[in-house]
Amino acid sequence: MNTSALESLATASRERLIEMAVAAIERKMADPLLSDADRARLTQAVDKHAEAGGNRVLGAAKVVAYSWFNRLTALRYMDAMGLSGNYGVVTPAEGSGTGVPECVQRARGGDFDRHVGEDTRARVAQLLFENRDLDAYVLLLREYFAAWHRVMPGVFPEADDWTNLVPPADLLSAGESVRADIVVAIGPNESGRMDVEVIGWLYQFYISARKQEINDAGVKIDKDTLAPVTQLFTPHWVVRYLVENTLGKQWLRAHPDSELRERFEYLVTPAEGQEDQGLAIANPEDFRVIDPACGSGHMLTYAFDVLWEMYVEAGYPTRRIARLILEKNLHGADVDGRAAQLASFALTMKAVEHDARFLERIERETQRGGEWRGPRIVHVESVHLDELSPAEIADASGDGVSLGISQLIEQLRYADTYGSLIRVPKGVSALFREIARRIEVGEKQQVLGGADSEEWLRAADMCEILEDGRYTTLIANPPYLGRQKFGNALKQFIGKFYSVAKDDLYSGFMVRARYLTADRGSWGMIVLPGWMSLSSFEKFRIDLLDYQCLETMAHFGRGLFGSDFGSVGFTFCNRAAPDDHVSVFRRLFERHVEVRSINVIRQLFLNAEYGRYETKQSVFDLIPGRPIVYWASQQMLKAFSVGTPLGENAEAKVGLQTGDNERFLRQWFEVSADRSYMRARDREDAKASSARWFPYNKGGEFRKWWGNREYVVNWFGDGREIRASRERASVANEDMYFLGGVTWSRVSTGELSIRSIESGVISDNVAPVIRTSSIDENAIVSYLNSGTARVLIDAIAPGTHFEVGQVKSLPWMMPEFFDPAGVERLINIFRTDWDARETSWDFARPPYLRGGHSLLQDAFDDWYRRSCKTADEAQRLETENNRYWADAYGLADEVDIDVPLSRVSLTYNPRFTFAPTKGAPARSEDEYRWLHYQRSARELISWAIGVTMGRYSVDVPGLVLANQASSLDDFRARVADSRLQPDDDGIIPVTGGAFDDDASRRVKAVLRVVFGASHLGDNIEFLTRCLAVKNGSKTAEFVPPVIPADPEQALADYMAKSFAADHQKEYSGRPVYWSLESPKGTFRALIYLHRYTPDTVGQVLTKYAAPFVDRLKAESEAVGRERDAVMGDDRKADRARARIDKKRSEIDAKVAEVQGFIDSVLQPLAQRRIHLDLDDGVRINRLKLAYGWRPDLVDLAQPAIGASTTEVKKGIATDLKWARGEIKKNNVCWS
Secondary structure (H helix, E strand, O other): OOHHHHHHHHHHHHHHHHHHHHHHHHHHHOOOOOOHHHHHHHHHHHHHOOOOOOOOOHHHHHHHHHHHHHHHHHHHHHHHHOOOOOOOOOOOOOOOOOOOOHHHHHHHOOOOOOOOOHHHHHHHHHHHHOOOHHHHHHHHHHHHHHHHHOOOOOOOOOOOOHHHHOOOOOOOOOOOOHHHHHHHHOOOOOOOOOOOHHHHHHHHHHHHHHHHHHHHHOOOEOOOOHHHHOOOOOOHHHHHHHHHHHHHHHHHHHOOOOOHHHHOOOOOOOOOOOOOOOOOOOOHHHOOEEEOOOOOOHHHHHHHHHHHHHHHHOOOOHHHHHHHHHHHHEEEEEOOHHHHHHHHHHHHHHHHHHOOOHHHHHHHHHHOOOOOOOOEEEEOOOOOOOOOOHHHHHHHHOOOOOOOHHHHHHHHOOHHHHHHHOOEOOOHHHHHHHHHHHHHHOOOOOOOOOOOHHHHHHHHHHHHHOEOOOEEEEEEOOOOOEHHHEOHHHHHHHHHHOHHHOOEHHHHHHHHHHHHEEEEEEEEEEEOHHHHOOHHHHHHHHHHHHHOEEEEEEEEEEEOOEEEEEEEEEEEEOOOOOOOOEEEEEEOOOOOOOEOOHHHHHHHHHOOOOOEEEEEHHHHHHOOOOOOOOOOOHHHHHHHHHOEEHHHOOEEEOOEEOOOHHHHEEEHHHOOHHHEOOOOOOHHHHHHHOOOEEEEEOOOOOOOEOOOOOEEEEOHHHHHHHHHOOOOOEOOOHHHOOOOEEEEOOEOOOOOOEEEEOOOOEEEOOOOEEEOOOOOHHHHHHHHOOHHHHHHHHHHOOOOEOOHHHHHHOEEOOOOOOOOHHHHHHHHHHHHHHHOOOOOOOOOOOHHHOOOOOOHHHHHHHHHHHHHHHHHHHHHHHHHHHHHHHHHHOOOOOOOOOOOHHHOOOOOOHHHHOOOOOOOOOOOHHHHHHHHHHHHHHHHHHHHHHHHHOOOOOOOOOOOOOOOOOOHHHHHHHOOOOOOOOOOOOEEEOOOOOOOOOHHHHHHHHHHHHHOOOOHHHHHHHHHHHHOOOOOOOOOOOOOOOOOOOHHHHHHHHHHHOHHHHHHHHOOOOOOEEEEEOOOOOOEEEEEHHHOOOOHHHHHHHHHHHHHHHHHHHHHHHHHHHHHOOOOOOHHHHHHHHHHHHHHHHHHHHHHHHHHHHHHHHHHHHHHOOOOOHHHHHHHHHHHHHHOOEOOEOOOOOOOEOOOOHHHHHHHHHHHHHHHHHHHOOOOOOO
16 A cells, blocks of 8 residues: 555645635625525534634535535445446546546436436536536436435435535546545555545544644644544554453454464463453454544454454354444444544444455345434534433433533533543433434424434434443554643643543543443453553552553554654453463564664564463553552562652652743843853742842753753743743742752653752752752762663663653662762762863863864864763673673673764764664774864854854853943953953954955964964864865765865865854754845854844944955956956957856856845844844844844845755744744743
8 A cells, every 4th residue: 555645645735625625615605596495504504613713604615525525435435346326436447548527427428327317317417418427427317416415324425415516516627636636545455445544544644644733733722633633543453462361352252263373463461370350252243342532443454354254253143243343333422523523434334345245235225214323323413402401311311321421421522522432321221312313203392593303313322332341352553632722611621520640531442441341341452551650650550550450551652653753552351450460472572762763663563472472461560650660570570569669768850941942031141141150059049139140950962870961941030021921931849949959851762861960050840850869969979870770760761761760769778888089980970071162151161272282173172082981881880780780780791781883972982973873884993083173163163153252262261251232342341361252242254265354264363362372274274174174875885085176275165164054053043143134145243142232233234245346346347357458359259258147247246145145134133233132042033133033124035044055044044934833822921
């Protein structure tokens, strides 16, 4: 199956169908010839489906679009199966050479399908005679829909359905046509058979665009957005695992010698001697199977296959089996009407696949007046029923079904939100049908404006499917939706009726499975793995394990649904597990963060011994929080039973949640240094400082021991502004603020990484802090960074989240003797490594300036050797740390003692920073060396620009000019007698040497002062050689770079083409040097944010841009004179003049480009005299200057910054999209 083709079809069709439907509805409603009845139906539909804001008919258009997509898809499938009629309904005749559907072609010759009545035949013939082919085809389709409505009412509408009034306009188009595209994309597979799985893929792909829209909007999920945002199509082999280990196992218990056992490829064999708890079902008619979130019916279609074989094995006549399965065995429910339609269709097609004459018999029966309700699939939608008095209930039910009826009627009003989570007592369906009967025969008067008999019957159908305890078997891939995305109605409902499972919608469905399933029934699902270990699911886990017997689990890891998240499948028996019950687990990954393809995971499953664990369910009681740690060894379990929880020996707490990080957080280098206080001792000291910005620990990437100090938070006045936004912020555990301790990142794509933090820092809620007075904090850092802690945390947090409760639950066994020297050395190594970066607030000067080298190559080589030596030392110390704790906990045989050099998380460890990506070839020593050189070269140039701007100095360490609007006088006050004065105006032109203070010349000036003039040429050659490094690839080995032919020009090219992008990347998208650029980059000028004043742009214009244009003009005139000097009219002279003309044309184009930039951007921007406020951060300040933001003027048409640097341009575009979103949400927080 070509899923890529299906995805392209579905996504493109959705857009085209919606567009056509909007136009069709608007055109039809404006049609004066439209009948009053049709106008009323169309108007009612538009009103019913209207969406807030925007085009009034858009909601109805979306319904039209998916309805026609479903019908055309179904008809194409039926055409290919030979079921739709005598002729192809959407498909051209084979070999016809035309794209026109066969039924239309035949109608032109007077041949009609048996489904088409005489009156319609005459009308179609007349329309075709009048060349109104589309009208004729639509009329034919309405006849087909009406005919198939009797057999498949869930898919095909009645003839007068309102959606038939507005068909797609391109049904017969010779060019683009959704119908024609469907015909091409859907066809038999390689074996010549149709695969009903195509329906599920098309459904998922069709709604994927809508799903992305909703996710991008970040809105709370309500009834209108729940269905698309929670849909995922389950791989077929996972469906087989769930069905075979529930439905299949129930059959095999009663038929141990059944031949089906050999066909159940994904059946998990139980532990030897295990006593079976589940139902044994001998008669296939006794199965009651439900998928309460059935989507397009994928689970149910495979259950149909299995049930068919059971009936055959039981000796049933094949002509009876399909109907028995559809009427007795299979049931489904979904809040999405589209899904319910497709599930019904898919099951009907399954019936035909097994019984070719099934539809023929059903059609004959319905024509004779027989009843056929179709597959038992219900669209769970809201119904507004009238209240029933206890007397009415008792009288109508006979059994006195009174408990909970009022509550149920209230919940059914929100059924499109609550879905299958609504619990229905036994007997309700019969009660509602009796109410409907009484209304129809006049025994009960319909309340004015109240529910009619149809609504009561619709409610009865839903309640019949959702009745508690009705099912022997449940299988599902339920919706995944975290509590933070619940809309208010869903949040209140889950909190009240599923409080133990309130953290995600899928856990609510897991609880619901208990009530839908009969005692000892089986239920299986595939969900996210968070419930297995996260502390927020602890109550849910305890409840589940207390009342349910876990039979099998397939822990898939990441890859079934792409790279976004992991997944886990499981089967339960609806009965509490005996103390000695042994569950069987399959762990289908080595590392939980590794993403594999669906087929790779499948092959691991088929290897029956791979990752198989047999674990007593009662074992989970030994570990705090009862995580599902089926792989835990006896020694690991002993550690938990003997050790005391770490939380009993140390405090571990989350920190501040600002509620709006874009407003309250900044990278430390964005703001003014004189408004930052980096060494506050406590909250009182911070408040007394009157500073605004304080260090903020936000977690960050994988890094151990020390580092990830990047952010500052607005804590002015003891957090006055954050406290004022209480509805979004959480100012938690203030007693931990500014006190230092031990921290980690709660969310990580790798292993747990623990860091020491000094005092003066506030921690975020995603970067908890541990403090203790009873244990040496170095011991805690040492233990938590060890391989021992890693295997133990994997037992209780085997995902990407490391919650406070989980870390507090780790067993702590204080060794008799702990020497902190190794840990102290590691912290010092990692601190020095972090501070070697310019983006550390404790950066002093580049590390390769140590040693007094005069040759840059010697300096870089010395720095590379020191970096490798330091990494080797850290590797040795981490290995010793692993060994120490593994011995202390008795886990030496289970812990990876040795630490790969590629996991020593030092920034300047080349084996870590430049580790090859998965699947890439190993790097050579030479490649690591040159990549390290290249990084050093880029950092040196960045520092040299900083020296030129006055941010740094060659004479003093650390920051110099880093306050708002810093001046040269400020520099001189700090550096009295500097060997290299900063640029006087804080503007560095990047024009290839057109000015004395051009960027490349400034870099050379810094090199001359630092390394000496005598080796400047050699150093420029080596510097530009480093910049030219290119990584090796899968097809080519690494080749060291050569000296550029023109090193001076190579340096100028780097400054023009690459520096701004490299700087933006190094500064995490928040650069402090901005490049004002003409559209093609002929003119560039760097400015420094912290030296910017409202006069800066004017200075760029008058001192650089305008003179640069004058230079270009003079150059053009000189070239013109050169042309005039060419003598003669021979071919040689003509070629010379042509060459000169081309050169002059290129210069004149540059003049036009830069002059246009001056006229349209620089001049108006200079006149606006934009004021910046460093407190607003780089995102806003760069946008202010780039577009000349002023409330009294329109924005500039093109940005002044980064116009010719792709990466910078993209960064500004992203920031602009974000800012506009904040403006739209009325969340403007900048000056």
